[in-house]
Structure formats: C-alpha cells, structure tokens
Amino acid sequence: MQRILSTELARHTGETVTVAGWVHRRRLLKSVAFLIVRDAAGLTQVVVTEPELRARVEELGEESVVELTGTVTANPAAPAGAELTAPVLRVLSAVGVPLPFDLHRPALSATLPTQLDHAALSLRHPSRATALRIAAAATAGFRATLERRRFVEIHTPKIVAAATESGANVFALDYFGRPAYLAQSPQFYKQLMVGVFERVYEVGPVFRAEPHDTARHLAQYTSLDAELGFIADHRDVMAVLTEVVAGMTATVAERTGAAVPTVPAEIPAVHFAEALRIAGAPADEPDLAPAHERALGEWALREHGSEFVFVTGYPMRKRPFYTHPQPSDPVWSNSFDLLFRGLELVTGGQRLHRHADYEAALAARGEPAAAYRGYLDAFRYGMPPHGGFAIGLERFVARVTGAANVREVTAFPRDLHRITP
Amino acid sequence: MQRILSTELARHTGETVTVAGWVHRRRLLKSVAFLIVRDAAGLTQVVVTEPELRARVEELGEESVVELTGTVTANPAAPAGAELTAPVLRVLSAVGVPLPFDLHRPALSATLPTQLDHAALSLRHPSRATALRIAAAATAGFRATLERRRFVEIHTPKIVAAATESGANVFALDYFGRPAYLAQSPQFYKQLMVGVFERVYEVGPVFRAEPHDTARHLAQYTSLDAELGFIADHRDVMAVLTEVVAGMTATVAERTGAAVPTVPAEIPAVHFAEALRIAGAPADEPDLAPAHERALGEWALREHGSEFVFVTGYPMRKRPFYTHPQPSDPVWSNSFDLLFRGLELVTGGQRLHRHADYEAALAARGEPAAAYRGYLDAFRYGMPPHGGFAIGLERFVARVTGAANVREVTAFPRDLHRITP
Structure with missing residues (x-):
C-alpha cells in the first residue's frame, strides 16, 4: 500500500492507510498506548489497544523506524487532526540502544558539542x-x-x-x-x-x-x-x-x-x-x-x-x-x-x-x-x-x-x- | 542611458539606444566599417561611416569592451534584424595585445590545452x-x-x-x-x-x-x-x-x-x-x-x-x-x-x-x-x-x-x- 504523510492523514478519514516514520514518543497508559510517529512532514498519533501489539510497542526503542497500516479516525486532539486506529505494525529498523539525548522535548537539552558529536x-x-x-x-x-x-x-x-x-x-x-x-x-x-x-x-x-x-x-x-x-x-x-x-x-x-x-x-x-x-x-x-x-x-x-x-x-x-x-x-x-x-x-x-x-x-x-x-x-x-x-x-x-x-x-x-x- | 541587449535591438527601431559588449569582429570596407559587438545575448552590428570614429575603431583590439549609443535602423541582414547607426563610442576596456586565438570563427582552432591555458x-x-x-x-x-x-x-x-x-x-x-x-x-x-x-x-x-x-x-x-x-x-x-x-x-x-x-x-x-x-x-x-x-x-x-x-x-x-x-x-x-x-x-x-x-x-x-x-x-x-x-x-x-x-x-x-x- 502506498504510504501517506502525517499531514495527509485527515483527508483520508475512514480509510485504511499506511504511514511510516520514526518512533518519536510512546505514551503507555493503563488501557491504551499511544505511539507518536514522526515523518518528514510532522507527527501521527497511533492508538494501540490490542495486548500483543502493545507488548511489541513497549519493546520498541525511540527512533526505531516503523510502518503502520490502519484506519484513519478523526480526533481533533491528535497532532494531525486524526489518528490511526487498529494498526498493523511492521518494524523497518529497530533501535536497541538508549539515545544520548531525547528528541521529543521542545528543546534539545544536550550541550552543543554533544549535539554535534551525534549530528545524525x-x-x-x-x-x-x-x-x-x-x-x-x-x-x-x-x-x-x-x-x-x-x-x-x-x-x-x-x-x-x-x-x-x-x-x-x-x-x-x-x-x-x-x-x-x-x-x-x-x-x-x-x-x-x-x-x-x-x-x-x-x-x-x-x-x-x-x-x-x-x-x-x-x-x-x-x-x-x-x-x-x-x-x-x-x-x-x-x-x-x-x-x-x-x-x-x-x-x-x-x-x-x-x-x-x-x-x-x-x-x-x-x-x-x-x-x-x-x-x-x-x-x-x-x-x-x-x-x-x-x-x-x-x-x-x-x-x-x-x-x-x-x-x-x-x-x-x-x-x-x-x-x-x-x-x-x-x-x-x-x-x-x-x-x-x-x-x-x-x-x-x-x-x-x-x-x-x-x-x-x-x-x-x-x-x-x-x-x-x-x-x-x-x-x-x-x-x-x-x-x-x-x-x-x-x-x-x-x-x-x-x-x-x-x-x-x-x-x-x-x-x-x-x-x- | 539604460543599456539594452542585442536581442532587444529590433524592437527599438528608430530609437536612440545604448548597447555594450566585446568587440567580436571588425569589417573594414572602403566606404564603411562594421563593428560587431558581442554581449551575453548575441551580436549587434554597428555601422561606422564617420572618418574620425572609423580611425578609433581601426585602433580597437578585438575583445575590447565598448559601449555604443546610436540609432536603431532596421536591417534584415544584420545579426539582430537591426543595426546601430550614427554611433557614439565609449571604450570601457581597451585590448592592446594580440589574442592567442580568434573568437569570431565558427570553431576554435586552438588545441584543447591552449584553450584551457587561456580559459577566461x-x-x-x-x-x-x-x-x-x-x-x-x-x-x-x-x-x-x-x-x-x-x-x-x-x-x-x-x-x-x-x-x-x-x-x-x-x-x-x-x-x-x-x-x-x-x-x-x-x-x-x-x-x-x-x-x-x-x-x-x-x-x-x-x-x-x-x-x-x-x-x-x-x-x-x-x-x-x-x-x-x-x-x-x-x-x-x-x-x-x-x-x-x-x-x-x-x-x-x-x-x-x-x-x-x-x-x-x-x-x-x-x-x-x-x-x-x-x-x-x-x-x-x-x-x-x-x-x-x-x-x-x-x-x-x-x-x-x-x-x-x-x-x-x-x-x-x-x-x-x-x-x-x-x-x-x-x-x-x-x-x-x-x-x-x-x-x-x-x-x-x-x-x-x-x-x-x-x-x-x-x-x-x-x-x-x-x-x-x-x-x-x-x-x-x-x-x-x-x-x-x-x-x-x-x-x-x-x-x-x-x-x-x-x-x-x-x-x-x-x-x-x-x-x-
């Protein structure tokens, strides 16, 4: 299935689509987990309720590269005005090491030399x-x-x-x-x-x-x-x-x-x-x-x-x-x-x-x-x-x-x- | 006066304009001299009949940089479909040395190494x-x-x-x-x-x-x-x-x-x-x-x-x-x-x-x-x-x-x- 960008999500409400990008953040609540996927255009919120998938998401290191196919559901509170539900996950590159600094905070907390050492x-x-x-x-x-x-x-x-x-x-x-x-x-x-x-x-x-x-x-x-x-x-x-x-x-x-x-x-x-x-x-x-x-x-x-x-x-x-x-x-x-x-x-x-x-x-x-x-x-x-x-x-x-x-x-x-x- | 390009000449027929460029070629006939001026867009033919100006044109080395103000006269035989007549000449840079090769022939006759030695x-x-x-x-x-x-x-x-x-x-x-x-x-x-x-x-x-x-x-x-x-x-x-x-x-x-x-x-x-x-x-x-x-x-x-x-x-x-x-x-x-x-x-x-x-x-x-x-x-x-x-x-x-x-x-x-x- 042709991948779409996070910014295109809202106009596909009700359809099954594929998004792909980096694991920007995970929010593991009691009854539900949110996977925030970053692509070149922005962020997509993915809703995870199924226990087996949740277990896989819990294992995923931040910045792992993933592809998700699911249903677009309107949600004005989500970053793209819509979110992906009932997703199927494919991991393209798993990250197995801790990151030297967080990427999901509003500002980078690392010093400039550390940022430059890890420029990629x-x-x-x-x-x-x-x-x-x-x-x-x-x-x-x-x-x-x-x-x-x-x-x-x-x-x-x-x-x-x-x-x-x-x-x-x-x-x-x-x-x-x-x-x-x-x-x-x-x-x-x-x-x-x-x-x-x-x-x-x-x-x-x-x-x-x-x-x-x-x-x-x-x-x-x-x-x-x-x-x-x-x-x-x-x-x-x-x-x-x-x-x-x-x-x-x-x-x-x-x-x-x-x-x-x-x-x-x-x-x-x-x-x-x-x-x-x-x-x-x-x-x-x-x-x-x-x-x-x-x-x-x-x-x-x-x-x-x-x-x-x-x-x-x-x-x-x-x-x-x-x-x-x-x-x-x-x-x-x-x-x-x-x-x-x-x-x-x-x-x-x-x-x-x-x-x-x-x-x-x-x-x-x-x-x-x-x-x-x-x-x-x-x-x-x-x-x-x-x-x-x-x-x-x-x-x-x-x-x-x-x-x-x-x-x-x-x-x-x-x-x-x-x-x- | 604002300079125009050789390719703009024809649409100024009857007007007084200024062109500028390099002395591409001179054709010194008995009763008239033609000065061909090259600019970034093409060639302009300048008609020289006045004896004092002709003497100056005869002195001009090829590739000298000149500015000419004159009247645009239609001439389908001229490179731009028009030519410049009754010109006033201003020399911006005079070339006083012979060129290592001619630029006005259809092909460069110099060997590639000579061309590269004189790339400019x-x-x-x-x-x-x-x-x-x-x-x-x-x-x-x-x-x-x-x-x-x-x-x-x-x-x-x-x-x-x-x-x-x-x-x-x-x-x-x-x-x-x-x-x-x-x-x-x-x-x-x-x-x-x-x-x-x-x-x-x-x-x-x-x-x-x-x-x-x-x-x-x-x-x-x-x-x-x-x-x-x-x-x-x-x-x-x-x-x-x-x-x-x-x-x-x-x-x-x-x-x-x-x-x-x-x-x-x-x-x-x-x-x-x-x-x-x-x-x-x-x-x-x-x-x-x-x-x-x-x-x-x-x-x-x-x-x-x-x-x-x-x-x-x-x-x-x-x-x-x-x-x-x-x-x-x-x-x-x-x-x-x-x-x-x-x-x-x-x-x-x-x-x-x-x-x-x-x-x-x-x-x-x-x-x-x-x-x-x-x-x-x-x-x-x-x-x-x-x-x-x-x-x-x-x-x-x-x-x-x-x-x-x-x-x-x-x-x-x-x-x-x-x-x-």
Whole structure:
C-alpha cells in the first residue's frame, strides 16, 4: 500500500492507510498506548489497544523506524487532526540502544558539542532541522532572484595553485606531489566568468584555516557568490543585493513559515566617513568596530525604520587589492558592507577591471604580480566594469534565526577542533 | 542611458539606444566599417561611416569592451534584424595585445590545452559557453524535479577525517596539523540526512586524486547527488532517477535549445546476468567491459527504441560495502547503472540501512568498522530503507553534447597535470 504523510492523514478519514516514520514518543497508559510517529512532514498519533501489539510497542526503542497500516479516525486532539486506529505494525529498523539525548522535548537539552558529536541524531530535532530547511529556502531564493535577472550558474575550482586573497588561513594539500591550496573564495573565477556570461553566480563551499575558535567562524562554509558586469559603480551591485536578500527572506517565509525581517525597497546607505560620525568614532578609524556597527544598526532603525543598512566607501587600505577606488577620492573605495541588526551580513563592491590598474594596485601593495598571473592575464583581454558580493549562508541563517552560534545552523560543522562526524 | 541587449535591438527601431559588449569582429570596407559587438545575448552590428570614429575603431583590439549609443535602423541582414547607426563610442576596456586565438570563427582552432591555458578567453566562444549554459540548465532541471518531489537541499563537509569509500585516490591535506582528506563523495552524509529529511539532494564538488590521464576523468567534478528513504528497493530509486534525467534534458532543451535525447517514461531495465548474455560475455564476468556496454546500448535501441538502459543487480563483490544485496540471491545487489548510448551515465542503488548489516558487511570484506564509526553510529538510531544515485555533471553534459573530452565542457578543469588557471 502506498504510504501517506502525517499531514495527509485527515483527508483520508475512514480509510485504511499506511504511514511510516520514526518512533518519536510512546505514551503507555493503563488501557491504551499511544505511539507518536514522526515523518518528514510532522507527527501521527497511533492508538494501540490490542495486548500483543502493545507488548511489541513497549519493546520498541525511540527512533526505531516503523510502518503502520490502519484506519484513519478523526480526533481533533491528535497532532494531525486524526489518528490511526487498529494498526498493523511492521518494524523497518529497530533501535536497541538508549539515545544520548531525547528528541521529543521542545528543546534539545544536550550541550552543543554533544549535539554535534551525534549530528545524525540531533539534526532530527525540529529546532535543528528547521534551520537547515531555512538554509535550503534561502539558497533557493538566492538562485531564483538571480536567474530572473539572467545570471548564469557556474562551478569553479576548489583546488588552486596559489594562496591568494588574504594569503594566510589557507589549507595546504598535496596535489599529485605538488603543493596546492583549498580556495578561500571563488572571487577570481567569478570575475573571469563575467567576461563570458556578464552575470554569474555560484553556490559552493569555501575553506578558511581559521585559527580562532569563535561562535561565527567555520573552516568550511557555503558561500553564495554573485558577480555582474556593465555596472556604473558599486550602487548597481547594492541594488541587485537588495533584491537578492528580499528574495531570500521571502522564500524562507513562504517555505518554512519562519519570521523574517522586512527588507526595504531601498536600504539606507551611509558613507564610511559619515558612519564613523554616526557611531561616535574618531574620524581616523580605519575600520568599524563591533560597537560602531551596533550603533549604525540602531541609527538605521531609528532614522529609517530599517533593520538593514549599507555602509559604503570603506578605506582602500582595508579592502583587498582588487577593490575599485572611489573615483572622486581614491582614499575611499567603491565597496560596501551590508549590516543587519548591527552585524555585518554581506561584503561586496566594485572591482578593478583594467589590467594596468591591477598591476598598479599590486605594485602599490608590494605584492608580486607573478602570483596572480593566470588571474590577471584575463584582464588583458577585455573585462567590463563589474562588481559583486558574497553571502555566507550559515551566517545569514544564524542572523535570521537569532542562533547564537553558527554551528547550530550547520549540519556537520568543521572548525579548529572538529572534523567529525 | 539604460543599456539594452542585442536581442532587444529590433524592437527599438528608430530609437536612440545604448548597447555594450566585446568587440567580436571588425569589417573594414572602403566606404564603411562594421563593428560587431558581442554581449551575453548575441551580436549587434554597428555601422561606422564617420572618418574620425572609423580611425578609433581601426585602433580597437578585438575583445575590447565598448559601449555604443546610436540609432536603431532596421536591417534584415544584420545579426539582430537591426543595426546601430550614427554611433557614439565609449571604450570601457581597451585590448592592446594580440589574442592567442580568434573568437569570431565558427570553431576554435586552438588545441584543447591552449584553450584551457587561456580559459577566461576560450570560454567566451559560443561552443564553450553553450556547454556551460547546458550544465547550468541541467543542474536547474535536477533541482526543480527533486524539489517538486519534496527533496531538501543539503551542504555537507568536503574535508573528512578518514579516507573512506574507495580508500585510494584521495587528496590528503593538513587540517590544523592533523591529517585529513578531501571528500570523494557526499555518500555517507546524504545517507545520514535521509534520517532527517527522508529525501535530500546536494550539488557540489567532489575530489578524486585520479592518477590516470583520460578524456573522462577530472580531479574535481560537480556531483549531483540524491538520496531517498522509505523505498521498497532500488526500483523506487530508478523511478526517481528517470524523472530527474527527463527533467534535466527538458530544462536543457527549454533554456538552451540544444538537441537532447528522448527519455522514455519507463527506461528498459535488464539484470546483470541477462546483460552478460545480451552482450555475448561469459556468464562469470564480474563487470561489464566498455564493449559490453556498447552492445547493451545497441540492444536497448533496437529492442526498445531507447537510448537509455538500466543494468541492475551488479555482483555484490564489485559494489561498495554499503550496497544492499538482492534479497532473493545475495550474490547480486540491489544496485544499478544507467547507460546512455552505451556509456555509463549514472550509478546508484539501495543501501544497507541496519547497523548490524553494516558491521557484517565490513567484517566480510575485512575492513575495520572503526574507520567508519561516525558514519555507522547513525545507523544505530533508526534509518529507513533508502537508496540514491550520483550524476557527474560534466560527464552528463559531455554525453549530451557529444564532446569527446570532459574538459571541453568544464570551465577550469583540474587533472593530473593541470591546476591553473
């Protein structure tokens, strides 16, 4: 018999159906036993009165996988508005060991390290599973928004010959006897692909050998990258990003029902120099400290009713060499951060697009152009003005759900101490 | 002025518009010069008669990035059905070096290694760009088909503690001073996630330290993975795969106009023992040789009018330890390969789902269960019967387009000899 999901139960009242799932909970009362079965959609209550079946149910460990065929009987008190009665039980996988923690309580009581040690189990808890459903929905919203704007999906190498970008914090590997590195971002590749498709995006893993053990850093995370050509400046990138974040939150709300922040049609933007003034920071500060970002978040909410705020024009010396300077004053850059509730959510900006500008930028920083040759060569062959951004998926989900630690919203996190499961 | 694409030109006849793109070609006739500008959508013909502008056009290297504002004039002979006249030219990026090969000819004349050395340039050629658009469309079709069937997207670790699966051919890396490996597949993780969402998929890179230099192996490729629970056996997996391949080819046809094979509603399936007989191979052959696969492809086309054929039941000893045996005769397995035009396209099957079965399978192969502990523990906590498949994206695109070498359809391939660009 074709299996139905718990959420389909009520519309089969009076019929014989099969449900299947995990033993979420058993309530063994004197005259009756209730077996609560969890499937991907929700919970089904199964009523057990027959003594022989009750004996089998008493033996069943929680999280055993079962299949039950029975009659659907209306019961407004049951989780699905109906329950299964007179069931026939088939055990698909019996659990014979005690669980390291309960899954049927509203919150997981185990510590985060214990949850992560038993990720295959803890992720079954609604609080953990919902975060991953939110991540999936956010990713779908990212893609759909960009596809509508004719961005093309790309897949780029994760093994690279040179430790570029920040230089530090790269994982080294043995590539057929030669040294190689795990890519810290698809930055250079997505830029090159602007020369092919004008507008590209990639969803993929990036790797940082992050030596700090914090609540927001992972050694591997999922980066949602976009890059587009034929822009006037970074403001064209900010307009696309605004649309993308709105598409992500709308898809999260639609698919998961989670509460999401309102993304204004135009997110307030403030130049770095002005941001320092608003935050009460000295005018010669080279970057925004966490307290400054919080102050800007409060300012945006107070003055513009927005939980989001763009800070633009960060000092060139604090941005990577490929950043495009602000034409009116090259001390500043055509870059931006998007802050959400006073925390950095996305970084982006306009990039250099002329070969000579790259050579000058590297020379000014004392970096040898040779290390970037494969990348720079492409700029000899005609690249349009372009820019883009990267959204860290796990950090985005943590900010939207209010999770204190990015590991709570990552299926199998990798960090300084953790490489299993 | 807002830029329009080449394909939008004809509907602006008589208006002043701006187009932008790459100098694809120049035709310098005596009384007139034609500048052919390529953008992401196609080509625009620009008519240059004014002597000063002509002098500037003569200076322009191919692939220079330009912006042109002019009047749209109907011309059925022009690529877009209209051309741009009386243009004003703005050069966004001038190319001052000769190109290593021409992009405006119908086929790239450079050898494949030269194309790959200059990937940022060669990928701009329609033949190469189209293959990547086909890959993007195939991926979109994969996701859309699975989302409709309530599969949830996941992201799993690419850095793992143990070299599992095939054991050999893994890349080793230094993980904060400890040995670690690049994941050869998301196999174990997607299985564990069946315990959370019942049905999951992942699109991501996988890594093989492939020591052979062949036309179909890469050190990194994009794997389209799916896994589903609560199946009766491998035939439920084959039904989903059939739908997925049909969804992929349909999306490729719809988005790119490429010719795609017809996927039958039910792909013919033949058991391994029968496949050997059809291929004229000895009954004790442990695997299908390429000649056998070709013979099966011909048989399926002849007998069933299908370019696709499933071979099921491969001998257990040729399949990985997590493979579920055929219940009626455990010499065979509940696994399958999908052949397309006589070549293996997809591998999949039912997996073991009980902890004790895993322990027995590893013991029978003399493999220590300890190496798989994090993976196996999950099976103590209740896993449903499940199975899945993995599609190599680049190989799929090569088969559909008829490319002789998988590198022709990969943006920046990685292999034994190549790690740049």
